[in-house]
Amino acid sequence: MITALAGGVGAARFLQGLVNVISEKDITVIVNTGDDIELYGLHISPDPDIIMYTLAGIVDEEKGWGIRGDTFRCLDMLRRYGHETWFKLGDKDFATHIYRTHLLISGLPLSEVTKRLCQKLGLKVKILPMTDDKFETKVVTAEGTMHFQEYLVKRRAQDEVIDITFEGAEKAKPAPGVVDSILSADAVIICPSNPIVSIGPILSLKGVKSALEETEAKVAAISPIVGGSPVKGPADKLMRGLGLEVSVYAVAYLYQDFLDNFVIDNVDQMEKDRIERLGVHVVATDTLMKNLEDKIQLARVTLKSIGVR
Amino acid sequence: MITALAGGVGAARFLQGLVNVISEKDITVIVNTGDDIELYGLHISPDPDIIMYTLAGIVDEEKGWGIRGDTFRCLDMLRRYGHETWFKLGDKDFATHIYRTHLLISGLPLSEVTKRLCQKLGLKVKILPMTDDKFETKVVTAEGTMHFQEYLVKRRAQDEVIDITFEGAEKAKPAPGVVDSILSADAVIICPSNPIVSIGPILSLKGVKSALEETEAKVAAISPIVGGSPVKGPADKLMRGLGLEVSVYAVAYLYQDFLDNFVIDNVDQMEKDRIERLGVHVVATDTLMKNLEDKIQLARVTLKSIGVR
Numbered sequence: 173m174i175t176a177l178a179g180g181v182g183a184a185r186f187l188q189g190l191v192n193v194i195s196e197k198d199i200t201v202i203v204n205t206g207d208d209i210e211l212y213g214l215h216i217s218p219d220p221d222i223i224m225y226t227l228a229g230i231v232d233e234e235k236g237w238g239i240r241g242d243t244f245r246c247l248d249m250l251r252r253y254g255h256e257t258w259f260k261l262g263d264k265d266f267a268t269h270i271y272r273t274h275l276l277i278s279g280l281p282l283s284e285v286t287k288r289l290c291q292k293l294g295l296k297v298k299i300l301p302m303t304d305d306k307f308e309t310k311v312v313t314a315e316g317t318m319h320f321q322e323y324l325v326k327r328r329a330q331d332e333v334i335d336i337t338f339e340g341a342e343k344a345k346p347a348p349g350v351v352d353s354i355l356s357a358d359a360v361i362i363c364p365s366n367p368i369v370s371i372g373p374i375l376s377l378k379g380v381k382s383a384l385e386e387t388e389a390k391v392a393a394i395s396p397i398v399g400g401s402p403v404k405g406p407a408d409k410l411m412r413g414l415g416l417e418v419s420v421y422a423v424a425y426l427y428q429d430f431l432d433n434f435v436i437d438n439v440d441q442m443e444k445d446r447i448e449r450l451g452v453h454v455v456a457t458d459t460l461m462k463n464l465e466d467k468i469q470l471a472r473v474t475l476k477s478i479g480v481r
Numbered sequence: 482m483i484t485a486l487a488g489g490v491g492a493a494r495f496l497q498g499l500v501n502v503i504s505e506k507d508i509t510v511i512v513n514t515g516d517d518i519e520l521y522g523l524h525i526s527p528d529p530d531i532i533m534y535t536l537a538g539i540v541d542e543e544k545g546w547g548i549r550g551d552t553f554r555c556l557d558m559l560r561r562y563g564h565e566t567w568f569k570l571g572d573k574d575f576a577t578h579i580y581r582t583h584l585l586i587s588g589l590p591l592s593e594v595t596k597r598l599c600q601k602l603g604l605k606v607k608i609l610p611m612t613d614d615k616f617e618t619k620v621v622t623a624e625g626t627m628h629f630q631e632y633l634v635k636r637r638a639q640d641e642v643i644d645i646t647f648e649g650a651e652k653a654k655p656a657p658g659v660v661d662s663i664l665s666a667d668a669v670i671i672c673p674s675n676p677i678v679s680i681g682p683i684l685s686l687k688g689v690k691s692a693l694e695e696t697e698a699k700v701a702a703i704s705p706i707v708g709g710s711p712v713k714g715p716a717d718k719l720m721r722g723l724g725l726e727v728s729v730y731a732v733a734y735l736y737q738d739f740l741d742n743f744v745i746d747n748v749d750q751m752e753k754d755r756i757e758r759l760g761v762h763v764v765a766t767d768t769l770m771k772n773l774e775d776k777i778q779l780a781r782v783t784l785k786s787i788g789v790r
Binding site: 213242255262264267274277 | 548556557558559561564571573576579580582583587597598601602
């Protein structure tokens with residue numbers, strides 16, 4: 173049994189490789205919900221949706237999110253009704269949010285709703301939202317404190333980052349199965365996701381970090397930073413804002429308490445010694461995932477580094 | 482000031498003519514909400530939407546409902562999630578229901594939400610949902626009691642009708658402005674809508690029928706029955722189920738307490754004497770609305786019959 177911690181696009185691409193190496197039913201994915209946002213009264217879960225759509229084979233591969241070939245008529249009409257429409261939701265995508273919101277309002281927890289969505293999409297992978305509770309990642313900028321999606325999508329990550337806060341983190345409990353799936357796993361993989369706003373929220377939940385430290389499973393991570401910058405997204409701006417250097421070393425530093433193996437890109441080979449002094453074993457390989465073969469290869473190298481297969 | 486009582490498609494077509502004769506801002510339309518239904522957690526108001534879309538010039542003219550050129554991707558995806566999708570909601574149409582539901586949940590009454598929708602669609606006509614309260618038209622059939630939309634759309638009006646009930650009618654109050662707009666009108670028009678399930682629910686609300694009897698305005702109706710059958714919809718089955726004959730006379734009979742003038746089709750001329758014995762003045766004309774000229778002509782004849790213009 174493999175348990176993976178995941179954010180959005182980078183994680184989804186890596187998991188596409190993983191399900192080609194390990195049976196889907198042996199994989200549990202704990203997904204960040206700190207980016208969840210309510211728009212037009214609908215509950216949107218960007219990271220879980222990216223993972224679901226990708227593994228269901230319906231994702232818009234080019235964008236990395238949303239459903240392939242989707243249209244935006246509903247959103248166009250909401251604009252006519254005076255709504256802001258900076259968060260691009262497609263017509264098919266809206267069905268997911270309508271379905272999710274309806275079940276949440278009827279009283280089901282997010283984890284149960286996510287399970288049903290996965291079943292309907294034919295997924296065998298177990299996808300767990302990190303928490304059923306309210307949790308919002310906020311970005312503190314010179315322009316004010318804002319929801320992460322507002323920072324990233326509406327304002328295009330242009331504001332200077334002063335701090336990141338996790339609203340609700342003290343009260344939020346990990347969703348059922350989250351801690352257990354880490355403790356009982358044969359191996360744990362931290363996907364190549366933003367360490368601050370994708371993996372960070374999961375680690376902030378009570379019991380998750382200690383489960384990663386206590387589990388007998390080897391813990392491997394794949395660096396989302398390659399050659400001093402993120403493959404995708406604003407990790408560099410966020411890390412710099414928090415006073416961290418933007419490097420594979422800094423990611424290893426953040427994960428050092430529980431990390432056994434760190435898969436970095438060949439271009440970052442020179443960081444190997446510095447990282448290993450943190451007590452983390454390093455494997456260098458080609459980590460850019462341009463096609464399915466790259467993804468499968470990265471999954472194989474990662475699994476091999478922690479003795480699986 | 483003209484006040485019209487309206488259902489769906491027939492009323493919408495008539496009102497398209499009316500707004501070409503009378504200034505939009507001088508028209509108040511009281512619309513049936515007995516057909517309103519909650520689907521996927523969204524509040525759908527079929528009759529108000531048909532009126533709004535038609536007067537905003539965006540209706541699918543061929544079907545008479547929905548938005549022209551709309552697609553059904555969201556609904557397709559909801560089907561994949563296991564939902565019944567017999568009620569055809571287009572992608573743009575979904576925006577209306579999302580917007581409405583969001584505002585209703587935030588605490589606004591339906592009448593205020595409808596006002597905002599109309600403003601955004603650029604309408605000058607005042608559209609009033611008949612009530613802000615819960616009200617459901619149910620059809621009692623041999624197969625059981627069901628929501629009117631289930632009877633009409635899902636089961637295609639195939640069940641034998643035993644009775645019609647208005648759930649919530651005792652408690653529901655007319656929306657603000659409904660009774661006043663009848664009492665203060667210069668003329669009242671009952672649109673060519675189903676007398677049982679479109680106009681009937683409006684008449685069932687406390688104070689509406691007495692306002693129609695008390696108002697100093699002349700009250701005119703246009704028959705939705707032509708030559709012994711409805712122009713559109715299941716009025717014949719419903720009327721027969723209630724033990725009524727399917728005729729212009731039966732419609733006049735239902736409205737006799739408040740009706741001054743009844744506009745019927747030329748083909749029903751022979752009913753004139755029988756109707757006039759109810760104390761209702763009859764005008765026969767061509768009532769089929771095949772194009773805008775027909776609609777304008779019908780509006781002119783109706784207004785003239787009650788001395789407007």
